[in-house]
Amino acid sequence: MKRGSGLSNDEGSSGDTDSTRSPTPTWVRAIIAVLGVVLLMIVFAVLTTDSEDQGASNNARGAVIDARDGSVVAADGTTLVPGWSSQTGGGASIAVPAPSLDAARYDRSSYEVLDSRDLAFIVKDPTQHLDRKVVLHGYVQQFDTVTGLDTFHALVDAVPHSSRFGYRDRAVISSPTSEILADVVEGDLVTMYATVGGPITYDARGDVRITVPTFTAQIVEVTGYSN
Template identity: 30%
Template sequence: MPGAPFAVGPVPSELAPKKKRGLKVFLWIVVGVVLLIIAIAALSGGGEDSTAGTSADAAPGAASGAEGGAAGSDESTTPEVNLAEFAAVDAAGWALIAKDPDAAAGQKIVIFAEVTQFDSATGADTFRANAGATQPAAEYELETNAVFGGEADLLAAITQGDVLRVYAEVSGSLEYETAIGGAMTVPALEVVSAETVGYLDISGDAVLGTPVWGEYGGVDLPVTITNSANATMSYTVEIVAVSADGAVQHGTASAYAENLAPGQAAVTEASFFEDLPQDAVINVVEVERYTS
């Protein structure tokens, strides 16, 4: 039986075979020794094969584990943000966040921001901005100083002076040292998406009525002003009267409305003290608003 040991030793004289038989026995012994050597070699080779098999099995397992790890990394990658989870806030809602950012931590909001600082001092992943609930129509309309952070790649296209619509999560409050000394605590927000929107065109908030020429000169012009913001605003409207071909300016006038609630309209009057020709063309040249 391959692998089994052979017992080889002296043969008793009384059992000694004839010479021919002794040769036969000798041949069987040689064959047995050869088979033993082959069996031992086979066992040794099998062990090597077994070891090699273990290594071969281990390698695919390791490769599979590496691939599994990579797959695991892909699965653990942060999924795309669902912007539908972020809700616009009104002026009152933003005022509460600005008052106590820590209490609002975790809120997902849509906010407007005018970038006031984004340089080597802030770094590539942070900028400072004036923020508010309403898209601004002019510089400095937004009043709350805030700090926005985010991935550098996400913020790479943003520059100082940009007006943004920002989808962000409130992180809480942040204290930082100012350039002139001292410290300031402001709301901190983490940006997940941002788009440049620029200043809002609010020229449509002022609608001109039919001018009325006075009996003794001058022209009175009714103006309807509607607050399109979601916060209380006061308005100033600048109006100009020019010749039909635009070559001559005949006069200017202004209209005002104070403390208009969101969506509220007021009918006011702009007066030209100059005598205007009947064919004068009257247009709005500028509409400004500011928080009351």
């Protein structure tokens, strides 16, 4: 009897197949590697963009600038001083940029309400009260081409009066911009939120020289007219 080879037909076929199988070409493997890197970069870019968008959304909810007076309102409803930071509900600190305008100058509550005696001290020696923020009431005595668009002469008092005859102290009122006085004309009764300036001397009618205090009005409200 002839001795067998020790291998079945199936085993011999399997060995032939493994030895004749072609390896994967190098260029195919290179393309697969490049595609894998590109896919990872796309996933990273998408995740980064989502994170930045979420951060911007949180900041938008965290603080809002009120264009009416330049104040900043935080997420919890508190008003912030420009340039400060606030802690939101999530605990993240939000840096609030300072508005272009000094918001405190347009805050009516930051101005001091005077009585007539307080005003008398300012009129007597305004240099001792420089930059003091006060509420004034007055009558626009002269506001024309001579005074210009950002300055007028007034009679003032610490309390309002229903006509011009209640005012007695002279003052020169100016404003940082003519827009603040755009609705003011000669003869108006006004309420002014102003800072105290130094004295000024000018020639009045009849060649009379007059020295009066000056005020810089940040807010002017027309309350009536007394021609």
